[in-house]
Amino acid sequence: METIISPSILSADFANLERDINKVASAGAKWVHIDVMDGHFVPNITIGAPVVKSLRKATNLVLDVHLMISEPKKYVKDFIEAGADIITFHYESQSDLTLEIIKEIKDAKKLAGISIKPMTPSSAIEKFIPYLDMVLIMTVEPGFGGQKFMHECVSKIADVKEFARIYGKNDLYIQVDGGINDISAKICTKMGANSLVAGSYIFNSDNIDLAIKSLVE
Ligand code: DX5
Ligand code: ZN
Secondary structure, X not given: OOOEEEEEHHHOOOOOHHHHHHHHHHOOOOEEEEEEEEOOOOOOEOOOHHHXXXXXXXXXXXXXXXXXXXXXXXXXXXXXXXXXXEEEEEOOOOHHHHHHHHHHHHHOOOEEEEEEOOOOXXXXXXXXXXXXXXXXXXXXXXOOOOOOOOHHHOHHHHHHHHHHHHOXXXXXXXXXXXXXXXXXXXXXXXXXXXXXXXOHHHHOOOOHHHHHHHHHO
């Protein structure tokens, strides 16, 4: 599977999201990563469903929505209706409702992802693998862009790749998010990641085309 780059607009200019998304699209990105934070599950507040709805009209890129919110069950419908293509929520938020939330996303014909924070073991999500389209392994504590890549999370990529093999999910997206640059990207793809989220590395670079290329080459 070709490595999919999902530039995180958390590091884009929030007054010029359409312009910045067009930049990464011109550089070859097929997905755009949208970080939704509620100031409760994580300390920061960012984007809500109305912004996703506007972005849906502004781009044809795959809208890869990462919910870092305490109550995904309550809000998942809003993001479906806003036009998200992939909805990823955190295992740590409402773990007893995980299957219900996945079902709601799948029933709407969207791709469903689950994410785990650095301290959560990969074993926590093994039983959900048959129902998932994506697993997002956080390689920083969620909440902020521009943090340092946590090497200790890397082995979880291999764990999830093994789960995918065991359950015959050859098309499972294994995504990493946090501190991705040209060096950490290679470490992650070598371990089996096939989707890389990068925010500050892409949007703070002088040459977005080269930055994106350097993640896949
Ligand atoms: C962090 C977010 C990330 C963030 C990554 O909580 O989930 O998507 O934008 O930023 P960088 O690539 O700068 O670490
Ligand atoms: Zn993210």
